[in-house]
Amino acid sequence: MTPEADAPRPDGRAARWAGQRERRRREFVDAALRAIAEHGPEVSTEQIADEAGVARTRVYKHFDDAADLQRAIAHRATDLITAELAPLWDPSGTPMQMITVAVGAHTGWLAEHGNLYRFLTRHAYAGRRDGGDAVTDVKTVIAQQLTLLIEHYLETFELDVRISEPLAFGLVGLVDTSAARWLDNPRGIDLPELAGLLVHWIWRILDDALRAGGIELDPHAPLLVPGG
Structure with a gap:
């Protein structure tokens, strides 16, 4: 067999998940910017989640923690x-x-x-x-x-x-x-x-x-x- 045949095939599902996760992260950041404009600099994760139309726990499926969201x-x-x-x-x-x-x-x-x-x-x-x-x-x-x-x-x-x-x-x-x-x-x-x-x-x-x-x-x- 050739080396190319032995090489593992790219995991299409992993690539799609990565792309979806990145898209969702952008959507949550957009929601965060709107929430900050409305509620001020002490905006809570709950308020960001409300703006995004999801439960608070859904936010942290796409961010490691609050610091990761702040960095984004x-x-x-x-x-x-x-x-x-x-x-x-x-x-x-x-x-x-x-x-x-x-x-x-x-x-x-x-x-x-x-x-x-x-x-x-x-x-x-x-x-x-x-x-x-x-x-x-x-x-x-x-x-x-x-x-x-x-x-x-x-x-x-x-x-x-x-x-x-x-x-x-x-x-x-x-x-x-x-x-x-x-x-x-x-x-x-x-x-x-x-x-x-x-x-x-x-x-x-x-x-x-x-x-x-x-x-x-x-x-x-x-x-x-x-x-x-």
Whole structure:
């Protein structure tokens, strides 16, 4: 007999079960996102099961435990956030327009999905085997992308590109921390006002970094780079 004839045949039933389990896991995560939006960050497994239309015990036929369910929710949330912010990495227009779009996307998502954000900050850390959390993952992805963007412009203007990473991470931290705190304690500031303040502060930081290298830009004029 040939080696191929001796090889075990793929178990079609196992493959179908794996596919069905994955589909059901996605459905439960979808139900969890709806339940979090309705009941808040302290949502219970019972409430998630109710949203999915099943008994609580059915949930754990597809997840190892609560931590496994939390990890799945965190992974889905990370994918949703990064997908929504993806258009920011093809910027155009004036510096002020680019900043406004970026801040609006971030604060808008946070305001619309406040309960999910709170859920991630309160629960996802405990559900991660690697000790990380989904919120930090997302902020890191955004900051890394922003680093490349800032580095490109600094290099084009022949400025010190070493500041790109700390500048990018600092700006992301400013927006995320300010918006997250605003969710819990707005102090009479509405979302458009918060976004406007953040846009102003970000431009001031970027303008100071550029002026230190001898570059002065009009924030309301199309961004023209040397040789562009």
